[in-house]
Amino acid sequence: MDSRRKWIGFYGDDFTGSTDALEALTMNGVKSILFLEPPNETLLQNQRFIDFKAIGIAGISRALSPREMENELLPVFESLKNANVEICHYKTCSTFDSSPDIGSIGKAIELGLQVFQNQRFCPLIVGVPALKRYTVFGNHFATMEDGTYRLDRHPIMSKHPITPMDEADLSIHLSRQTSAEIESMNLLELNGSNYEIDRILESKIKKNNEAPVILFDVLTKEMLTKIGIVLVNETQKNTIFTVGSSGVEYALTAVWKENSQYDLKEQKWSSLMPADPLLVVSGSCSSVTEKQIGYALEHDFYGIKVESSSIINLEKRAEACLHIIHEASEKLEKGIDVVIYTALGPEDSSIEMTKGQLVEAGGKQTDTSKILGEQLGEISKEVIKNTKIKRIAVAGGDTSGYITKNLEIVAMEMIKPITPGAPLCLTYSNNPIYDDLEITLKGGQMGSVDFFVKVKNIT
Incomplete structure (x- = not known):
């Protein structure tokens, strides 16, 4: 070979x-x-x-x-x-x-x-x-x-x-x-x-x-x-x-594993420090993620609901994002875990309202994930820059794409399992602010109700 x-x-x-x-x-x-x-x-x-x-x-x-x-x-x-x-x-x-x-x-x-x-x-x-x-x-x-x-x-x-x-x-x-x-x-x-x-x-x-x-x-x-x-x-x-x-x-x-040509070795994981604090960013509409956010809020995470209508509106967008950045940065610098989220489950009234707003403005309903994802990416980038936190959890497939691209990440390597399908990874970036960042990307349906608390405490 x-x-x-x-x-x-x-x-x-x-x-x-x-x-x-x-x-x-x-x-x-x-x-x-x-x-x-x-x-x-x-x-x-x-x-x-x-x-x-x-x-x-x-x-x-x-x-x-x-x-x-x-x-x-x-x-x-x-x-x-x-x-x-x-x-x-x-x-x-x-x-x-x-x-x-x-x-x-x-x-x-x-x-x-x-x-x-x-x-x-x-x-x-x-x-x-x-x-x-x-x-x-x-x-x-x-x-x-x-x-x-x-x-x-x-x-x-x-x-x-x-x-x-x-x-x-x-x-x-x-x-x-x-x-x-x-x-x-x-x-x-x-x-x-x-x-x-x-x-x-x-x-x-x-x-x-x-x-x-x-x-x-x-x-x-x-x-x-x-x-x-x-x-x-x-x-x-x-x-x-x-x-x-x-x-x-x-x-x-x-x-x-059964073929000697492939030299597969048993995986061993290094010890980590628990996140202190953790930033969670969610663009997921899943009911599974809804329960996970609810559990996090019950366990001392500070919640920031993104007002989608303001993010979609070009005139209000910059001010709305700046407010979220300041609020999240302030809490994280005090050692408080923060979860920024766009919706609580598929029945959240903001979902249909945002789609309707986009159509009225001449856009398409399917543009919502792109617009919200891009802005969540900008918010995450600025919050991490402000606070120098080293661990972040992201929920939602499209959201994960936009956030990781904004963080100037070149590559990622898995460093620890958390739940099947959503491991903890280590980033490689040419920008030292985003290099060696611990990150997990979670699909909407992935993980137990205490997923975000697990991410915080994993060592």
């Missing part, structure tokens, strides 16, 4: 999903780094990054139109191809939320196959048992608290403010976004020997003129391992382009 070759390169369609993939690799002994922009050869050869076996790129494509995705993804895929990775992974959310108009996974598949042209098929793996996400006969399920729901009946994902999931059959959902042929490997077909799995897979590949998308059921870790064998075997023929959740990373690492 070429020691310089990277085992996997991934692009996350949002920042929280990117750290999810980073965690899946790091927890399983793969030295991994997450960049915020496609790395060039000079950066990859930098002494700080040269020993990493997996590279990721944190992206924002889940919030982009198909045209914008083309401009975003083609250079990324070319960059990963030039980096000579064994596997290129387009990392999606484990709930697959997307639409033909926003964050089209179908468009991403078409662009990936345009760059990786020797593809026999495009593996699609969305289930990931570690996050309690399951695909059964093509239908996708996600666990929330004590219940597991079909995606179109999920209390949060079926009501997502931008891309509500009204279809649990992933083949049907994806077919609305691409004309590519879609086949499936169901759990009964994956229940046989490796030889039988290969035989069935070959029959599905050969009946299509072009490289089909093949959706794999995932119910158990053992099933993921079988899929990992398929992926690793396919890399013997070509670099492969694959799509899906961090189930891809869990599948691969399960096989790499």
